[in-house]
Amino acid sequence: MSSDQARSPDRREFLKGAGVAAASLPTIIISSDADAAPATVPSSAVQQSLEPPASGLPSAGYQFFSLDEAAFTEALVEHMWPNDQLSPSGIELGVAIFIDRQLAGAFGQGDRLYLQGPFRKGKPQHGYQLPLTPAEYFRAGLAAAATACRKRFDRSFDKLTAADREQFLQDLAAGKVADGSLDLAAWFNGLVYPLFERGAFADPIYGGNRDKAAWRMIGYPGLPATYAQDVVRYRGKPHPRSATPQSIQDLV
Amino acid sequence: MATILKEREVVIVGGGLSAGLLARRLVPLGRDVLVLERGGQRSAAESQLPSQRDDLRWSIYRGTTQRENVETYTLRHTPDEDALPMRQLVSFLPGFGVGGGASHWNGLTWRFQTTDYRLRSHLEQRYGKAALPADMTVQDWGVTYEELEPYYALFEKLFGISGKAGNIRGEKREGGNPFEPWRSEEYPLPPLEPSEAGLRRRSLVTSRFPCRPRMRAAPIPIRTA
Numbered sequence: 001m002s003s004d005q006a007r008s009p010d011r012r013e014f015l016k017g018a019g020v021a022a023a024s025l026p027t028i029i030i031s032s033d034a035d036a037a038p039a040t041v042p043s044s045a046v047q048q049s050l051e052p053p054a055s056g057l058p059s060a061g062y063q064f065f066s067l068d069e070a071a072f073t074e075a076l077v078e079h080m081w082p083n084d085q086l087s088p089s090g091i092e093l094g095v096a097i098f099i100d101r102q103l104a105g106a107f108g109q110g111d112r113l114y115l116q117g118p119f120r121k122g123k124p125q126h127g128y129q130l131p132l133t134p135a136e137y138f139r140a141g142l143a144a145a146a147t148a149c150r151k152r153f154d155r156s157f158d159k160l161t162a163a164d165r166e167q168f169l170q171d172l173a174a175g176k177v178a179d180g181s182l183d184l185a186a187w188f189n190g191l192v193y194p195l196f197e198r199g200a201f202a203d204p205i206y207g208g209n210r211d212k213a214a215w216r217m218i219g220y221p222g223l224p225a226t227y228a229q230d231v232v233r234y235r236g237k238p239h240p241r242s243a244t245p246q247s248i249q250d251l252v
Numbered sequence: 253m254a255t256i257l258k259e260r261e262v263v264i265v266g267g268g269l270s271a272g273l274l275a276r277r278l279v280p281l282g283r284d285v286l287v288l289e290r291g292g293q294r295s296a297a298e299s300q301l302p303s304q305r306d307d308l309r310w311s312i313y314r315g316t317t318q319r320e321n322v323e324t325y326t327l328r329h330t331p332d333e334d335a336l337p338m339r340q341l342v343s344f345l346p347g348f349g350v351g352g353g354a355s356h357w358n359g360l361t362w363r364f365q366t367t368d369y370r371l372r373s374h375l376e377q378r379y380g381k382a383a384l385p386a387d388m389t390v391q392d393w394g395v396t397y398e399e400l401e402p403y404y405a406l407f408e409k410l411f412g413i414s415g416k417a418g419n420i421r422g423e424k425r426e427g428g429n430p431f432e433p434w435r436s437e438e439y440p441l442p443p444l445e446p447s448e449a450g451l452r453r454r455s456l457v458t459s460r461f462p463c464r465p466r467m468r469a470a471p472i473p474i475r476t477a
Binding site: 107110111112113114115116118120122123125126127128129198202203205206223226228231232235236248250251252 | 301302303305306307308312313319320321322324327329334336337338339340342444445447448451
């Protein structure tokens, strides 16, 4: 089946506007009737905002993020992984780049996700039921979160104080940031946080965990971590490679 | 237009672990065997270092398991609920590609209990015939553990299973799992070395239940490939 066929008409309807505008909130209605169009979106949402964030240009050449999305994501990873005596910051670690590349690539495009109907709002135990690829989901959630942030603080997330960022993210994760259509707690905990975690700790070949800084921070030796003989040799002791972990590139 | 292949004596659908075991028996008997696998071959480099340790590709993105947009399942929790597609499989992960589930399994190869093979007889014997509702379909298998034991032993040798026997022909052995069904011989390989976490867990459990040594709460070396 071609990818065009896989994208059912109701899904295309949804996509017309779910994605792009950071300023306008997409109204997502997952119908209880599978035949009804699952989404209606204000047409103004179709146009992507091209205004650069006032904070200036993003720190990297992004493939997926708009400038607003880059500003939001960079502020997010910078807050969640600050620069301190233990490690460089989230941006320096490459976490924002990692998330951007993952969303632009096979994962973001939902290369293995089942994306045919019926689309219904399931129970939490039914797992993910939206008609969106992970990239579209990230984009729609970020737009909704950005709108909620502006509504509450009258400024964008990247302009918040550290204390306000912290409060906003805690509330987001705890389901205290309401959006009419998207479950933002599920979005943050099920998509954003795992991407952040992977960006920090996945092998550096994927663009995050630059210089294996996150591995060095926790003393993880990298690929040799599971060598069977070392289980006995270094039991209860720091691994000799704790400070100089080995990644895939080191063993090629 | 369908391609008509040459007629074969034996066709095994699905190139997983069972297919390999079956073909291994059939080919030396002179049988003409064809194994069909939808997922394709996996290169040797992918299953060796360093690719093998690519957690993002293999573990997080589950590079060896069934792709949901190729085949998935529907799920409902009660008969009157509408079933919904499982868009991302989470804990039930069939294999994909030659090797099937064996390319991402956890290597745990438990034997069934002797009573599992005669479950109806066992339950009736133990709780009385009235204990089983009339519509309960549980049955004896028609083959016994005793008949299958040599094949368990053969499989464990083929896969180099490690562990510590807790019961050799009815004789309990210290350090092994006292609840496992009897085995004809010791495991082909000695148990894995416990990790630091394993040792800590063991000491925690044994210190928590010091007054009940017969309870054998202490972790046993797990049988593994």
